[in-house]
Amino acid sequence: MKALDIAEVARRSGLPASTLRYYEEKGLIASVGRHGLRRLFDSGVLERLSLIALGRTAGFTLEEIAGVFAPDGRPRIDRQQLAARADALEHTIRRLAALRDGLRHAAACPAPDHLACPRFRRLLRLAAATQRRARPASPAAPRPDRSRPGRGAR
Amino acid sequence: MKALDIAEVARRSGLPASTLRYYEEKGLIASVGRHGLRRLFDSGVLERLSLIALGRTAGFTLEEIAGVFAPDGRPRIDRQQLAARADALEHTIRRLAALRDGLRHAAACPAPDHLACPRFRRLLRLAAATQRRARPASPAAPRPDRSRPGRGAR
């Protein structure tokens, strides 16, 4: 495990350095030391960043994600809570699957007004029924695309 | 289709009136008229709100959601774009499924440190690989729960 400087972590993770500093400040990641002023990260931080990204994709706040790690830094094992989150996630996944089907159908359906299409309405109802006070989720649309590392994609 | 006042729509949709006004201002919904100052909504707005909620769950911004509706208010049929969004969503769903599996496994796995568990690491790698600049997603965690209409969720 050789130490990586922030630029290297940024390059490998695709996150801007500012975000890495921010994450450190929030206690989501930790640097193993400094070289002068400069932070040095252990390469394990990359794995951790993957985990964080994953949690973000699932809609957890940074605080919640931080809560999954024990103070010592390793993932904490509150089996009960983990299972609960998995269940909630399952729920979200189902809603998203319904939306995906709805979109696909809308893209193919010849009906001029989707709201008139029975199939579409069924999907809609299903999705609405599945709904249970969910917070916004996320990454779906083809955006302007400021992809590369440089600017932080969010 | 009888006209509903904002309180009724709020009650039935579970959204606070302030959010409904905000959505109207943003062009996501429209009132069919006024009774004095008071907005009147057509009951179809409820369906539309479901669609909006669904889009939000999938991580679309309000602007993006608004973009899916044609100026006349019905869902617009840009089949190409719809299909693209469905694909992006598919992608997200897969990541979330990986996370769900990871969580379930973590809740069950006897290994003291999940990062040491080969199965967990595999899921992590998979998730990291699947990752392609995705925006935050969402609703997953069991929160403090300020459920009812009153306070807006999120």
Add this chain to the structure above:
DNA sequence: CTACGAATTCAAGTCGACTTGAGGTCAAGC
């Protein structure tokens, strides 16, 4: 007709997650 309470408008505030900018430091190359 008056009072009450629900709705309205508009400006400002909040929250999470970052980004930006000004001004400072320091290790490495020349």
Add this chain to the structure above:
DNA sequence: GCTTGACCTCAAGTCGACTTGAATTCGTAG
């Protein structure tokens, strides 16, 4: 040993999505 450029800190700004509050307007019950 000096310059340079990557990094640093800290405060402030931004963006999306709403919420809150003050001041005002009405429809309706009494």
